[in-house]
Amino acid sequence: MQLQAIDYTSPTAQEDFVKSLHETGFGVLKNHPIQQALVSAIYNEWQSFFDSEEKYNYRYNKGTQDGFFPPDVSETAKGHTKKDIKEYFHYYPWGQCPADKKAQLTQYYAEANTLASELLTWVEKHTPADIAANYSQSLSSMVDGSEQTLLRVLHYPPLKGDEELGAIRAGAHEDINLLTILPSANEPGLQVKAKDGSWMDVPCDFGTLVINIGDMLQEASAGYFPSTSHRVVNPEGTDKTKSRISLPLFLHPHPEVKLSERHSAGSYLHERLVELGVI
Ligand SMILES: O=C(O)CCC(=O)C(=O)O
Numbered sequence: 067m068q069l070q071a072i073d074y075t076s077p078t079a080q081e082d083f084v085k086s087l088h089e090t091g092f093g094v095l096k097n098h099p100i101q102q103a104l105v106s107a108i109y110n111e112w113q114s115f116f117d118s119e120e121k122y123n124y125r126y127n128k129g130t131q132d133g134f135f136p137p138d139v140s141e142t143a144k145g146h147t148k149k150d151i152k153e154y155f156h157y158y159p160w161g162q163c164p165a166d167k168k169a170q171l172t173q174y175y176a177e178a179n180t181l182a183s184e185l186l187t188w189v190e191k192h193t194p195a196d197i198a199a200n201y202s203q204s205l206s207s208m209v210d211g212s213e214q215t216l217l218r219v220l221h222y223p224p225l226k227g228d229e230e231l232g233a234i235r236a237g238a239h240e241d242i243n244l245l246t247i248l249p250s251a252n253e254p255g256l257q258v259k260a261k262d263g264s265w266m267d268v269p270c271d272f273g274t275l276v277i278n279i280g281d282m283l284q285e286a287s288a289g290y291f292p293s294t295s296h297r298v299v300n301p302e303g304t305d306k307t308k309s310r311i312s313l314p315l316f317l318h319p320h321p322e323v324k325l326s327e328r329h330s331a332g333s334y335l336h337e338r339l340v341e342l343g344v345i
C-alpha cells in the first residue's frame with residue numbers, strides 16, 4: 067500500500083481518489099480548494115489558546131460534547147488502557163467558541179464542508195452499483211446541513227518525560243463518522259495501518275489534505291470502503307519539545323439517517339461514545 071498525493075485538478079482525480087479510499091481507507095489530495103493560509107492562521111491562534119489558562123473557561127458539556135476537553139479526560143482509544151497524550155476543542159456552529167476565534171472557524175467549517183460534500187459525490191459516483199444499492203439516500207444528503215458535523219482542534223503538547231509508559235499521542239483507532247477531512251498537521255506523526263499490519267507514515271507536506279473513511283461509511287458501504295486504523299506517534303529527539311496541532315473535520319450524518327439494516331447514525335454514535343468513555 068502506498069499513499070501518494072492525488073492532484074485535485076487532474077482529469078482522473080475522482081477515480082484515483084475513490085480507488086485510494088477503497089484500497090486503503092485513505093486518500094491524500096493536493097491542489098485542493100481549501101486555503102492553506104486559513105489553516106495556518108487557525109493553527110497559530112489555537113496554539114495560543116492551548117498555551118493559556120483561558121481554555122479552562124470552555125470546559126466541555128457532557129451532554130452536547132462541545133468545548134474544551136483537557137488532557138485528563140481526553141479519549142482512551144477503543145481497546146486501549148492508556149489515555150492519549152492530547153487535549154482538544156470541539157467546535158460546532160451551535161456550541162461554545164471563544165468570540166475572537168469564531169469567524170475563522172466558521173469560515174473553515176463552511177469551506178471544508180463544501181469540499182466534503184463534493185468528495186462524497188465523487189465517492190458515490192464511483193461506488194460499484196451493487197454496493198451503492200445499500201445507500202439509503204445520497205451520501206452528500208446524509209450530511210448536508212447536519213448539526214452533528216464536528217470540527218476538532220487538537221493539541222498534542224510537547225513531551226515532558228513524565229508521560230505514562232507506553233502512552234502515545236493518539237492510540238490506534240478508527241474514526242466513528244462517515245468521512246474525515248484532515249489538513250496536514252504542523253508536525254508529522256500520523257501513521258496508517260497497512261493490510262500487512264505495518265505502520266506507514268501519512269505524507270505531511272504543507273498544504274496537503276488527508277481524507278479517511280470512518281466506521282459509518284464502512285457500515286453503509288458493507289465494507290467496500292474500509293475504516294482503516296491510524297494513530298499519532300510520539301516525536302523523538304529534539305522534536306519532543308514541539309507541540310503538534312491538527313484540525314480534523316468529522317462528517318456526521320443527521321441522527322435519523324439509516325446507515326444499514328442494523329444502525330442509524332444516532333444509535334451508532336451513542337454506542338461508540340460510551341465505549342470511548344466520554345459520555
Ligand atoms: O492528529 C491527527 O493527525 C489525527 C487525529 C485523529 O486521528 C483523530 O482525532 O481522530
Ligand SMILES: [Fe+2]
Pocket residue numbers: 239240241296
Ligand atoms: Fe482519527
